[in-house]
Amino acid sequence: MLEIKNLHVKLEEEDKQILKGVDLTVEAGKVHAIMGPNGSGKSTLSYVLSGKDGYEVTEGSATLNGEDLLEMEPEERAAAGVFLAFQYPVEIPGVGNMTFLRTAVNAQRKARGQDEISAADFLKLVREKAKDLKIDAEMLKRPVNMGFSGGEKKRNEILQMAMLEPKLCILDETDSGLDVDAMKLVAEGVNALRDENRGFLVITHYQRLLNHIQPDVVHIMANGRIIKTGGPELALEVEKNGYADILAEVA
């Protein structure tokens, strides 16, 4: 579904190469985890896939079901099925959470040639999904992410994901800043979305999130490349021994 080939990316503003030839394939129905030390390029990969400004692709490709992602605007990627759960969800004063969600859902439907969802149907759906994530009505009424705790922001990301039903879900360090209970809640939200048509790319520092979201494949990323790929046991190895051994092994 997602195919990344030999992806090289540098920062636009400074001459700094961040990704140095990433190869990665995420199949529908699978959960791929990317682990790696700080500065290895994990977050950059998530931003490049979702279309954030400030990065220049110097070589390679990234396609979603054969469509060239890198040529698309961020909103086109979203309509094509890419969703990034942000590591730091942005607070937007003055834009209501519900208004934002409904605008996003309808914009995507429109882009796909579908009818807009009615206000009543939308409300019903959002309430249902919010309940599962323990997001109360008060939170939905507030401006986007304003006054939300770290955990609430992450749950709000998952709520958006549930409403938008993307094909490819990228979770960028969704576990950061979460206590155990919040992490469980978020993981349950993610697991509820797992199905055979949807792929996941879960970026994390730590193995603990992967106890709750069981990956099919684990990649280790370092210095802009994927240096090792394995099964869930690879995550446990990192947890036990840190990255040093793996880095030494491939060096």
Added chain:
Amino acid sequence: MALAQAKIDAAEVRLAALSVPESTGWAQAARADALTRLRAMGLPGRRDEYWKYTNPTSLTAPEAPRAAVFSDPNDTPVFGEIDRLKIVFVDGVFDAAASDDLEMAGIEIERLETAMQADIHWAKDVYGVLETRGQTPVERPLAVLNTACATDGVVIRATAKAAKPVSLIYLHKSDASDAILHHVVKVEAGAELTVLENGPAAARFNKVMEVEVADGGAFHHIRTQGRDHERRAVTHLFARLGSESLFKSFTMTANGVMTRNEAVIELLGDDASAHIAGAAMGDGDFHHDDTVFITHDAVNCESRQVFKKVLRNGATGVFQGKILVKEGAQKTDGYQISQSLLLDDDSQFYAKPELEIYADDVACSHGSTTGAIDEEALFYLRSRGVPQAKAQDMLVLAFLAEAIEEIEDQTIADEILARLQGWLDRRHG
């Protein structure tokens, strides 16, 4: 003194092009007094500190610069969905046929001219009186000119809660019209009144509204200034507030090569509250100036100034706002925010926030910012599928939200929001 003389000469030239309306009795005295004051102070010039960011020339010139009459067949009447008492002025002249009967329970409405002919009239204690108070510490000569030479207007006295808003509609039909209107409003103790204003009024419009709110009274004011881009306007709002009274004013301005909106508000009774807000949007040679002076002269009063401007393609925004807290005005809660959102590198915003405080137990805050669209927020919205133009509009309206929230009536707030959205939509073609 050459500068002062030039200003005085400018006043004479301007007056020579005007005919001071004939009045008798109290009105004659008020006009004569204003005339004397104007001749002494002259008209504002480019070198005046108070006009540093706005060139007054087109507002003081003897002849009004021409302004094409704008019409959009798709336009719906502003406040058209609201049950209101309509008072229509065409190029600054009251149009009785187009207006509703000036009758409402608990509300007295008269044409200024009629009120001026009465030997004894409550308006005598307000007309030119609040304006005169507003001349210190800063002179506002265009308001003095207005008191001396206003040719029309209404006087409104509320003795109870008005059943519906009084809606002043200013139509612009001649591209050379030069209108001077003066309204007087008195909200008696415990009474409540909403005044709506909309329309460009004339090629050049000089308007004064004096508002006296007695103890426990409430006055709401919502205005839109019309889409005629070439029109020019200088407006003054003078208000004097009694104890436990409420004053709320909101102005939406979209387009206009020259707008100077001044507000001078005095909180004279304890526990009074004054809110004044503005949302302005413009591009190209749009020039918009909000100049506000709020004086706290009583205990435990609150004031808020919330001014937001969205500027593009070289548009200019100006904010001069002052909070003066007099000695003894303890427990004052003053807030002032002026912000501009610049949608490109060519636009400019000048802000001059001022606080002057002579009491020791007060809470006053002020802030002023100028910035571009938040790229992080824009990407966040787009990453969820919201197209770029729509995402930008959402952020623009969000930026204006704090000002729009000052409108208490939700129906009116919704209409203002829809009109701002319309302005944005037209920019996308």
